[in-house]
Amino acid sequence: MRIEQTIATKILELIKAEEMSVGSHLPAQLLADRLRVSRSPINEALGILAEKGVLKREANRGYFLATPVVVPTHALVEQLGIGETNVVSDVYFRIADDLLRGLLPRDVKETEIKQRYALTPAQLNSVMARISSEGWAEKKPGYGWSFSSMLTTADSLLQSYRLRLALEPAALLEPGYHLAPDVIERCRAAERHLLQGGIETDSADQLHERGVRFHESLVEGSGNPFFIDTIRRVNRVRRLLSYRSMQERSRYREHCEQHLHLLDLLERGHNDEAAQAMRVHLSSTLRNLEKISGILKP
Incomplete structure (x- = not known):
């Protein structure tokens, strides 16, 4: 799953949580600030939601809510075909739990993560992109990751x-x-x-x-x-x-x-x-x- 699909899901959650009405404007910079990512994946995620008919794009104005988001988010993302797979979601929480239990080293190679959790390359990229966007891991030069030492006690x-x-x-x-x-x-x-x-x-x-x-x-x-x-x-x-x-x-x-x-x-x-x-x-x-x-x- 691509990172923009994850962000598209988060945008839907935000729309539902704030009970946005049809016609509401979704400024890219505001969403980037709220979700703490750059504007590039936000724009890609907005484009996905526009393709699915949830949003509409107006030239020189941006994206606007085209249809009400009233059903549970997990059901909507499955319906739209942008949902996070169970494997990626499950591994995300397994990594968090292993890190808190001291079972995962702070510095680890991508191949070790991939083998430990039986991930495909796409699943590995997806789960590590989510963890990185949340601020508790960062990419090292080469093919490794370093987990934050904060909040592990x-x-x-x-x-x-x-x-x-x-x-x-x-x-x-x-x-x-x-x-x-x-x-x-x-x-x-x-x-x-x-x-x-x-x-x-x-x-x-x-x-x-x-x-x-x-x-x-x-x-x-x-x-x-x-x-x-x-x-x-x-x-x-x-x-x-x-x-x-x-x-x-x-x-x-x-x-x-x-x-x-x-x-x-x-x-x-x-x-x-x-x-x-x-x-x-x-x-x-x-x-x-x-x-x-x-x-x-x-």
């Missing part, structure tokens, strides 16, 4: 939350803070979806992305590029352990309720209360993660 995820505990409440108190009404409504819709059953049915990818979108959206309301860049970097590198922590989902209902309370406070302009609520929310998450720290240990 039980304490690493907890440390990332302590950084967020210092940063995110402060972002809500920035002068001129503003969270647009459409952003608030999109965030609310995502939380309601989870409370209505998505907690049990959504994939680990979808759960992680929903949390990332919520917290990044709130920080983006600060308009402070230093806050925004830092939270994006933290979210990018904590993904690896976040997946493992999702083996325990009982805490997500409380998360959703806290998120909705935060949105209510910000909508009313009660930023001081919202900052305190954010401290309570992240502190609660930190305590919950400490309770399940055994899941995170190698």
